[in-house]
Amino acid sequence: MNLEERIQAFAKLGDFLSQFSTDGIVKKENILHNEMFFEGFKHQIKLANEHNGWFTNENIYFTLHNWANALTENNIKQFIKNYHFNDIVSKKVAIIMAGNIPLVGFHDFFCVLLSGHEVLVKQSSNDKHLLLYLAKYLEYVAPGFKGKITFTEGKLEEFHSVIATGSDNTARYFEYYFKNKPSIIRKNRNSVAILTGDETEEQLTQLSYDIFRYYGLGCRNVSKIFVPKDYDFDNFFKAMYAWHPIINEAKYANNYDYNKAVYLMSEFDMLENGFLMIKEDASYASPIATVFYEHFDSLEILKNKLEIDSEKIQCIVSNNLTDSSIAFGDTQAPKLWDYADGIDTIDFLLKI
Numbered sequence: 001m002n003l004e005e006r007i008q009a010f011a012k013l014g015d016f017l018s019q020f021s022t023d024g025i026v027k028k029e030n031i032l033h034n035e036m037f038f039e040g041f042k043h044q045i046k047l048a049n050e051h052n053g054w055f056t057n058e059n060i061y062f063t064l065h066n067w068a069n070a071l072t073e074n075n076i077k078q079f080i081k082n083y084h085f086n087d088i089v090s091k092k093v094a095i096i097m098a099g100n101i102p103l104v105g106f107h108d109f110f111c112v113l114l115s116g117h118e119v120l121v122k123q124s125s126n127d128k129h130l131l132l133y134l135a136k137y138l139e140y141v142a143p144g145f146k147g148k149i150t151f152t153e154g155k156l157e158e159f160h161s162v163i164a165t166g167s168d169n170t171a172r173y174f175e176y177y178f179k180n181k182p183s184i185i186r187k188n189r190n191s192v193a194i195l196t197g198d199e200t201e202e203q204l205t206q207l208s209y210d211i212f213r214y215y216g217l218g219c220r221n222v223s224k225i226f227v228p229k230d231y232d233f234d235n236f237f238k239a240m241y242a243w244h245p246i247i248n249e250a251k252y253a254n255n256y257d258y259n260k261a262v263y264l265m266s267e268f269d270m271l272e273n274g275f276l277m278i279k280e281d282a283s284y285a286s287p288i289a290t291v292f293y294e295h296f297d298s299l300e301i302l303k304n305k306l307e308i309d310s311e312k313i314q315c316i317v318s319n320n321l322t323d324s325s326i327a328f329g330d331t332q333a334p335k336l337w338d339y340a341d342g343i344d345t346i347d348f349l350l351k352i
Contacts, residue, residue: 045129208221223292
């Protein structure tokens, strides 16, 4: 397959995914192989939800909607315009995927195949229904992908390079096990927001999506906020209120109750509104239903701290207070060129 054929295949996959969104499922005309795959994918969504209670229909559809918007011919060509694919020698690239949010490993899968390599996928047991089905769709849309996509539940074997995502603990294992292979090893990261008190009601409302989408399980979810001394949290809590129905979902409520009990028994100071707790803490990774906060005296000192801690941080949300700031509400809708951990996956794949 040449590059143009690979681009067209993923654009057709984007067309297929456009039928599934948070606004509902609408079967469209002129979608390639729709009669064969549409109902089957609905069933895979059902299985994914039944297998993993964090994968609600809303969160799955949100993911699919974002990928449908990303996988257009124009977007893909914009994404790759500065790369040169002419001298690619196809190699087998293994991907070890996380399972914290739906299709969290899709971008790596997309990059490997778009680059002209073969892919060997080891999925998380928490997310094993959606990608396998979409890979079959790709093989029907573009038969040249057949034999280029392999899934395994066992030991990875006969591969050239690896992209692995896991916790800080598993990353140490990955780094040792794959020390003789070209690799990208991803560790724990979290996202933060910088608030000054001058944010608009709309900006704080958008921040609530950065916090609550996927129950806060993603590395792009804001798990910590930095605020000035004497910051008034009233407007913050008011902006979060639209998400109060989340406490009616059992898995979230169980985590809220457990973490609240731990804080109370430990006599930690915290503020809460019945579905979200905020606690002063120096850590970046907060438990479910909790956002940590930390005060800052100087924006310049804070920016220096975030630069030092950059390997722990995925996104910084603010009102353009840093060079790499992301707008409020945008963390969970990354563009194709918003690489995880700031590592250029395509560049890595072109050089292996």
